[in-house]
Each structure stands twice: as structure tokens, then as C-alpha cells.
Amino acid sequence: MERRHFLQQGLALGTGGLVISGSMLGLVRLLAPREVHASTQVIPLPGALADPAAFAAACIGCGLCGEVCPPRCIVFYRRDGAREVNTPYINPEDKSCILCGKCMAVCPTNALSITPREKIKMGFARIDRTACYPWVDRGVCGACVSVCPLGDKAIGFDFGNFYRPVVKDGCVGCGQCVEVCPEPSLPIRIAQPGQQVPRKEYKVHPL
Amino acid sequence: MTATHWPRHLNKLRWVSLSLVFTSLILIPLLHLYQTYEATHSYDYLNAGEKFIYNTMESLTKPFTNDPVNALDKIKGNTWSGNLFGVKLSDPLAVVGQTFAGLTIYWPFVITALIPIILTMLLGRFYCGWICPATFLYELTDNVGTLLKRLGVPISHRRLNHNLKYIVLAVLSLLCAITGTMLFAAVYPPAIIGRELYFQIAAQGFGIGIIFFLFTMVFDLFVARRGFCRYVCPGGALYSLLGHFRLVRIQRHVQTCNDCVKCTAICQFDLNPMRDEFGQECNNCSACIAACPTDALEFKINWQDLPYQGPGHLGHHYKQHASIEAA
Numbered sequence: 001m002e003r004r005h006f007l008q009q010g011l012a013l014g015t016g017g018l019v020i021s022g023s024m025l026g027l028v029r030l031l032a033p034r035e036v037h038a039s040t041q042v043i044p045l046p047g048a049l050a051d052p053a054a055f056a057a058a059c060i061g062c063g064l065c066g067e068v069c070p071p072r073c074i075v076f077y078r079r080d081g082a083r084e085v086n087t088p089y090i091n092p093e094d095k096s097c098i099l100c101g102k103c104m105a106v107c108p109t110n111a112l113s114i115t116p117r118e119k120i121k122m123g124f125a126r127i128d129r130t131a132c133y134p135w136v137d138r139g140v141c142g143a144c145v146s147v148c149p150l151g152d153k154a155i156g157f158d159f160g161n162f163y164r165p166v167v168k169d170g171c172v173g174c175g176q177c178v179e180v181c182p183e184p185s186l187p188i189r190i191a192q193p194g195q196q197v198p199r200k201e202y203k204v205h206p207l
Numbered sequence: 208m209t210a211t212h213w214p215r216h217l218n219k220l221r222w223v224s225l226s227l228v229f230t231s232l233i234l235i236p237l238l239h240l241y242q243t244y245e246a247t248h249s250y251d252y253l254n255a256g257e258k259f260i261y262n263t264m265e266s267l268t269k270p271f272t273n274d275p276v277n278a279l280d281k282i283k284g285n286t287w288s289g290n291l292f293g294v295k296l297s298d299p300l301a302v303v304g305q306t307f308a309g310l311t312i313y314w315p316f317v318i319t320a321l322i323p324i325i326l327t328m329l330l331g332r333f334y335c336g337w338i339c340p341a342t343f344l345y346e347l348t349d350n351v352g353t354l355l356k357r358l359g360v361p362i363s364h365r366r367l368n369h370n371l372k373y374i375v376l377a378v379l380s381l382l383c384a385i386t387g388t389m390l391f392a393a394v395y396p397p398a399i400i401g402r403e404l405y406f407q408i409a410a411q412g413f414g415i416g417i418i419f420f421l422f423t424m425v426f427d428l429f430v431a432r433r434g435f436c437r438y439v440c441p442g443g444a445l446y447s448l449l450g451h452f453r454l455v456r457i458q459r460h461v462q463t464c465n466d467c468v469k470c471t472a473i474c475q476f477d478l479n480p481m482r483d484e485f486g487q488e489c490n491n492c493s494a495c496i497a498a499c500p501t502d503a504l505e506f507k508i509n510w511q512d513l514p515y516q517g518p519g520h521l522g523h524h525y526k527q528h529a530s531i532e533a534a
Contacts, residue, residue, distance in 0.1 A: 017374025061392035078414030
């Protein structure tokens with residue numbers, strides 16, 4: 001009788017625990033549907049683990065990287081991205097990384113590890129030569145080249161032309177060129193390895 | 208009558224501690240804003256509200272530092288994981304969750320949780336009573352509950368099995384491993400509070416966590432009093448387990464106890480100090496000490512609770528019993 005009572009109580013507890021944790025998980029997932037904006041660029045933080053799944057497993061969502069970021073470029077998945085909720089990302093269109101390294105130093109986990117700035121791999125800048133002003137002979141610019149924190153290792157001008165930008169192998173993908181680019185369609189974008197270059201999409205309202 | 212028993216004031220000190228932690232969770236994001244305004248020399252471009260933040264934070268930090276841009280980096284973060292004068296501190300639950308999520312142990316991160324773990328082993332679940340920013344709000348919710356009850360709103364004080372939270376801890380750890388994400392960060396109230404305050408003040412505004420937290424408040428009000436901490440909170444479960452053999456615990460002095468039941472009535476964790484039932488659930492909050500009219504409860508150094516000592520010697524029951532024996 002004693003044993004039966006014990007088993008019954010254990011079963012009730014186990015079911016209750018499962019129901020409660022399941023509903024908590026369900027609530028969080030329901031509140032955080034994945035929304036991918038085609039026009040939003042999402043790049044990882046400097047020094048982040050290369051595999052997004054490993055990053056999601058290692059990040060504890062404390063928000064410290066955002067709290068030390070001087071340009072406040074690090075933002076978080078708040079409602080979009082059920083698996084990644086509370087994990088950080090950078091959208092260089094809004095604000096880009098200045099490669100100061102404070103987030104890597106402050107991160108308590110292995111999600112961000114201290115990396116020298118030449119070895120950082122946040123992505124790789126790609127230039128759409130059909131949209132960039134100097135490449136289509138619609139003016140002179142050079143904003144991306146002059147703003148690049150890595151200098152001529154990462155971006156330079158095309159041979160024989162002082163305004164047409166060309167990305168070089170040293171690019172770490174910090175996105176400062178994306179932030180500074182004056183062309184509204186943003187011909188310069190940060191691409192991830194193995195990913196197609198996302199293009200800015202405009203909403204066309206039907207008449 | 209001697210001067211007031213000093214441990215009675217510990218409960219006030221606890222409220223000071225809770226308010227300080229909560230205030231600092233609001234101040235740290237504001238200080239970060241001030242740092243960025245200062246670093247970019249953008250005072251002239253700020254709007255009225257931002258200027259107010261700038262001026263307030265400047266007057267707050269002026270006595271301590273002349274270099275706010277760098278010096279204010281010394282205090283960063285929240286109770287989930289923070290950086291306090293160069294010492295990295297993390298919640299033990301974060302370590303458990305990360306270990307399960309990645310199925311690997313990252314030792315530098317485990318070390319950041321070492322100080323909280325040692326303190327919990329000495330002081331028990333003190334984090335829940337003295338530091339947790341969610342406790343601050345839950346205790347206020349509890350007062351709101353009392354008010355609502357007075358206004359005639361039905362408030363439920365259901366009793367569940369307090370072992371439920373250990374099951375929740377185990378199931379959520381398993382789910383962390385299965386999904387490969389830090390689930391605890393989304394369902395652990397102090398982590399939610401710290402992060403969402405930062406999101407609201409210095410980032411993009413409240414996220415989903417605040418909605419989840421409102422659900423837990425409703426649970427506290429209409430299902431069980433302080434129910435989330437007592438029955439569900441995975442962090443509370445971990446702290447309870449770590450603090451099972453804590454050295455500092457509240458004990459009843461049976462000679463001065465008068466069986467008035469005030470301690471049992473005031474305990475928000477549904478423990479029974481009058482029957483010496485503290486257990487690992489007690490978070491050393493000292494509310495019972497403050498409520499005791501005869502100062503019969505006090506902090507003692509002992510690695511286990513006393514067994515039931517019988518009715519208090521000043522109580523009616525004991526006196527009757529003694530007179531029968533004498534006769």
C-alpha cells in the first residue's frame with residue numbers, strides 16, 4: 001500500500017513536471033515565431049563560433065556583449081527566431097561593428113572567443129557592380145574604401161580607377177562599408193560563406 | 208526587556224539589498240547609454256529625454272570617475288551573468304543549461320559560477336531571498352494579492368508538491384540537450400528581468416520574456432502564493448539542491464517560543480518554522496525572525512535542521528502539559 005502510494009505520487013509529480021516544463025517551452029516558442037526579413041542583413045558577432053547551432057548552444061543570452069558594445073550595434077532576437085531567441089546578432093545596415101573587441105573580452109562563455117581583428121570571420125563584403133555608383137559611371141564615391149578599419153588589406157580601388165571599390169581577401173565582414181554606403185539599394189552587402197548574397201527588397205504596394 | 212534583538216532588522220536589510228540589485232539593473236543600461244553619448248561627444252544632438260539621462264548619469268558618476276567611457280565598464284551585466292570589477296560572476300543555472308545545451312563543459316565558464324556555488328553551499332537559497340530581481344517583483348505581487356483579496360477578488364493559495372521544481376529542472380535540462388539551446392534563459396525570471404530591462408532601456412525594447420514573466424505573476428496571484436518560486440523555478444530547484452547541507456540556517460529556540468504561529472503565517476514559502484520544518488526550501492530570508500514576538504528564531508551554524516523540539520515552552524500547550532506532569 002505504501003509503495004503504491006509512492007508510485008502514484010511519483011507518477012503525478014512526473015506528469016505535472018512534464019506538463020509544466022512543456023507548457024513553458026511551448027509558451028516561449030509560441031511567443032517567438034521565426035520571422036526572416038529578406039531585406040534585413042544578419043551577421044554574427046566578431047569571434048563567434050562559426051557554426052550557428054554551436055553558437056545557439058553556447059550562448060546563455062545574458063546580453064553582456066550588447067551592454068559593453070560602444071556603438072551599440074549588437075542587438076538581440078527578441079521575438080523573431082524561436083531557437084535563437086535572446087541571442088545576439090548585428091545588422092550592419094543600422095549600425096555596424098567597429099572591431100573594438102569588448103564583446104569578445106566580456107563574454108563569459110565560449111560563444112565569443114578573443115580573436116585578433118585580422119582573423120575575425122563575420123562574413124565577406126560583396127559589391128554589386130550593377131548598382132554601385134562608380135561602377136555604373138554615375139559619379140565618384142569611395143566611401144566604403146575610406147571607412148574600412150582594415151585599410152587596403154580589405155578593400156581597395158580597381159586598377160586604373162580611383163573610385164571603383166574592390167573587396168580583397170583581408171575583409172573580415174565588419175559591415176562598416178554597408179553602414180556608410182550612400183546608395184539606397186546598398187550595393188555592398190555582407191555575405192556568409194555558403195550563402196547567397198541577400199539583396200535588399202522593396203515592398204511594392206499593389207494599386 | 209533588553210534592546211531589540213538585532214536579527215529582527217535583517218529583513219529590512221534584505222529589502223535594501225533587493226532594491227539595490229533591482230535599481231542597479233536599471234542603472235547599468237542607463238550608464239551604458241551615458242557612456243555611448245559621452246564617447247561620441249553627442250550632447251548637443253540629444254533630445255530632451257536623452258539629455259536628462261545624460262545629466263543624471265553624469266551627476267551620479269562624477270564623484271567616482273573622471274573617465275566614464277572606460278571606467279564604467281567595470282560594472283556590467285545582470286544577475287544571470289555579470290562583470291563586477293573584473294570578476295566574472297554567473298548563475299549556476301546558466302552553467303548547467305550551457306553544459307546540457309552543448310553537451311560539453313567549458314571550464315572558464317564553470318569557474319565564473321564558483322563563487323555563487325560556494326556561497327549557496329554555505330548560505331543555502333539566499334540568492335532567492337536576498338538578490339533575485341524577480342523576488343523583488345514577486346513580493347510586491349504578493350502584496351497586490353493581499354489587496355485584491357481585500358477587494359473581494361478570488362485569490363487562490365493552492366498547495367502543490369514542492370518536489371515539482373526538481374522535475375522541471377530535470378525536464379528543462381533534457382530539453383536544453385534535445386533542442387541544443389539555452390532554454391533556461393527564456394524561462395528563468397531573474398535572467399528575464401535583467402535582460403528585458405536592458406532591452407527596454409538601451410536596446411530595441413521589451414522582448415517575449417516580459418510576457419512570460421507576466422504569466423508567472425498571474426500564476427502567483429491566481430494559482431499559488433509565490434507559486435513560481437516554490438513549485439516551478441528551475442533555478443530555485445538548483446539552489447535548493449546546492450544548499451541542502453548549508454551551514455547557516457534559522458533555528459527555533461524552544462525555551463522562548465510561545466507557539467503563536469506568526470512565523471508560519473508569514474513564511475511566503477509555506478514552511479513551518481514553528482514545527483522546525485525548514486528544509487532545503489528555506490531561503491534564509493529572515494521574515495520569520497522579524498515576525499517573531501519573543502525572538503525565539505535565530506541564525507545558527509549547523510549543517511542540518513533540528514528535529515521537532517515539541518511545543519514552545521512559553522506556549523499554552525506546554526504549560527498545561529507541565530502542570531499535569533507536576534501534579
